Amino acid sequence: xxxxxxxxxxxxxxxxxxxxxxxxxxxxxxxxxxxxxxxxxxxxxxxxxxxxxxxxxxxxxxxxxxxxxxxxxxxxxxxxxxxxxxxxxxxxxxxxxxxxxxxxxxxxxxxxxxxxxxxxxxxxxxxxxxxxxxxxxxxxxxxxxxxxxxxxxxxxxxxxxxxxxxx
Numbered sequence: 001x002x003x004x005x006x007x008x009x010x011x012x013x014x015x016x017x018x019x020x021x022x023x024x025x026x027x028x029x030x031x032x033x034x035x036x037x038x039x040x041x042x043x044x045x046x047x048x049x050x051x052x053x054x055x056x057x058x059x060x061x062x063x064x065x066x067x068x069x070x071x072x073x074x075x076x077x078x079x080x081x082x083x084x085x086x087x088x089x090x091x092x093x094x095x096x097x098x099x100x101x102x103x104x105x106x107x108x109x110x111x112x113x114x115x116x117x118x119x120x121x122x123x124x125x126x127x128x129x130x131x132x133x134x135x136x137x138x139x140x141x142x143x144x145x146x147x148x149x150x151x152x153x154x155x156x157x158x159x160x161x162x163x164x165x166x167x
Contacts (some may be wrong), residue, residue: 003123004137010111017107024100026159028134029133032096037158046151047099052087053080054106057143061113077143093107096099110144130159 005082027043027084038046053076076083094102121127131139 001135002120002138003135006018006122009137009140009145010114012141013107013111015115015153016145016148019156020148022117022150023156023159026163027155028162029096031158031162033092034162038154040089041084042091043158044096044099045091046084046155047103048091049084050148050151051099051102052083053147054103054110054144056083058106058113060111060143061110061140064128064136064165065116066115069154073143074130083137093123114140123129128157 024043024047032044033042035042037043041049056073056076060070060076063073064068091099117136117140122140123135125135128134128136149162
């Protein structure tokens with residue numbers, strides 16, 4: 001059983017977000033809305049999904065803090081494709097700069113919700129019956145860091161391909 005120390009999950013969150021931010025900064029403006037970058041979706045569409053996903057995670061964390069089963073979050077995990085499709089459908093209504101703010105706000109909300117979790121909350125077995133009496137931190141890592149990092153390498157590779165050549 002691997003344990004995590006206080007603050008380690010936040011460090012991992014920051015590292016994944018830094019990689020994403022670097023890739024997004026390399027991306028030319030005209031490449032943001034190009035389809036079929038992440039499956040059938042554009043980076044713009046996926047980024048809106050990421051914000052919506054992280055808002056859902058934030059609400060789930062609130063339930064976990066209250067020692068409740070995060071029913072809505074667990075449903076969302078099972079319906080990620082539906083959430084992605086819905087988020088993608090409305091992404092065109094959100095300006096890029098506003099979308100970046102939405103993404104950042106959702107992440108701040110997650111970080112604020114994670115802060116009160118102590119070592120015992122994250123590592124102790126049998127603390128969260130709804131999780132099958134497993135540790136909480138691997139679950140939190142899966143729905144945050146690992147979720148984001150499934151897509152970051154795709155965006156990084158795309159950004160490198162689309163980045164203007166140095167003069």
